[in-house]
Amino acid sequence: xxTVKQRVVLEILLxxxxxxxxxxxxxxxxxxxxxxxxxxxxxxxxVLLAYPLRGPALxxxxxxxxxxxxRLRTLADDPAHLTTLLGWLPPAAVLxxxxxxMGRTGSAMAEWSAFAADRAEQVPFAExxxxxxxxxxxxxxxxxxxxxxxxxLARFATAHLRHREQLVVTSxxxxxxxxxxxxxxxxxxxQHQVSPGTLVLSDLRxxxxxxxxxxxxxxxxxxTVVHRGRGxxxxxxxxxxxxxxGPGPHxxxxxxxxxxxxxPSEEHLxxxxxxxxxxxxxxxxxxxxxxxxxxxxxxxxxxxxAVWYAGGRIVGDGPIDARGHxxxxxxxxxxx
Ligand SMILES: Cc1ncc(COP(=O)(O)O)c(C=O)c1O
Numbered sequence: 001x002x003t004v005k006q007r008v009v010l011e012i013l014l015x016x017x018x019x020x021x022x023x024x025x026x027x028x029x030x031x032x033x034x035x036x037x038x039x040x041x042x043x044x045x046x047v048l049l050a051y052p053l054r055g056p057a058l059x060x061x062x063x064x065x066x067x068x069x070x071r072l073r074t075l076a077d078d079p080a081h082l083t084t085l086l087g088w089l090p091p092a093a094v095l096x097x098x099x100x101x102m103g104r105t106g107s108a109m110a111e112w113s114a115f116a117a118d119r120a121e122q123v124p125f126a127e128x129x130x131x132x133x134x135x136x137x138x139x140x141x142x143x144x145x146x147x148x149x150x151x152x153l154a155r156f157a158t159a160h161l162r163h164r165e166q167l168v169v170t171s172x173x174x175x176x177x178x179x180x181x182x183x184x185x186x187x188x189x190x191q192h193q194v195s196p197g198t199l200v201l202s203d204l205r206x207x208x209x210x211x212x213x214x215x216x217x218x219x220x221x222x223x224t225v226v227h228r229g230r231g232x233x234x235x236x237x238x239x240x241x242x243x244x245x246g247p248g249p250h251x252x253x254x255x256x257x258x259x260x261x262x263x264p265s266e267e268h269l270x271x272x273x274x275x276x277x278x279x280x281x282x283x284x285x286x287x288x289x290x291x292x293x294x295x296x297x298x299x300x301x302x303x304x305x306a307v308w309y310a311g312g313r314i315v316g317d318g319p320i321d322a323r324g325h326x327x328x329x330x331x332x333x334x335x336x
């Protein structure tokens with residue numbers, strides 16, 4: 001959900017029969033539940049809000065858990081957070097977040113094991129919803145670190161989980177095919193799921209895996225040439241229109257043009273003719289240039305609305321429903 005953030009795309013995924021979703025914010029949770037409700041399949045949804053929820057965001061999740069017929073789960077970041085969550089949620093709604101080396105959220109397996117040994121009576125690991133391990137620090141699918149991560153994760157999961165209702169959720173786009181084929185994760189008593197997001201719309205970063213699966217980029221930034229100089233021009237898609245996190249170039253023209261994209265400023269994207277020859281063919285001022293972003297998730301989040309294009313024509317436009325974040329909402333606010 002974090003990649004598309006639009007009800008209309010979520011409805012396409014639901015129409016295709018997908019019922020398991022992962023999201024990162026309460027707005028995204030609301031968008032997928034509303035999409036399910038409007039298509040009459042909310043009760044079949046299985047949604048993981050994969051974020052260490054605290055304060056008001058946790059309050060919103062608890063309300064949704066009470067109000068929605070969907071199966072909702074979230075992550076426990078560390079033992080203290082797990083204890084807080086279990087005061088509000090059934091154990092089956094909670095997955096242990098395992099830090100497998102990214103150093104972002106979750107706790108190491110050793111820390112969870114020590115807690116399990118200490119508190120076996122009070123904290124029923126065998127009744128939890130499962131485990132979550134996001135190996136987003138490994139961006140190369142051929143990295144030998146991946147099989148080692150999966151093997152130790154599967155060993156930990158087999159020691160603590162008991163049945164197929166319990167999930168082991170790993171992997172964004174770069175590692176998802178390796179994880180999905182991993183024999184250790186396939187062999188446990190639990191159910192292994194991967195959770196690619198970027199791949200749903202695809203972008204420059206995810207191009208190799210998209211090509212391997214035969215999917216094409218589905219989201220473009222429509223920019224206009226606002227300045228034409230000698231051997232260069234400037235598009236109106238700067239870092240306020242094009243996600244500019246990570247290394248550049250932050251976009252590529254579609255279809256390809258003989259140009260190099262330079263570093264964007266806020267409202268401008270300078271472009272040089274390849275080889276910088278002064279008379280190289282460049283689009284004239286006023287030309288529309290479609291760009292495939294290097295990171296589609298942050299790009300989608302920058303826009304209020306999207307234009308939808310299908311079958312060679314524009315078929316409508318609508319809001320990016322779940323972009324941004326809610327302000328603090330006065331609701332139940334557990335302290336952790
Ligand atoms: C916890 C988690 N799961 C899944 C994903 C999806 O990864 P990707 O965007 O590479 O598909 C992300 C991406 O940030 C993430 O943080």
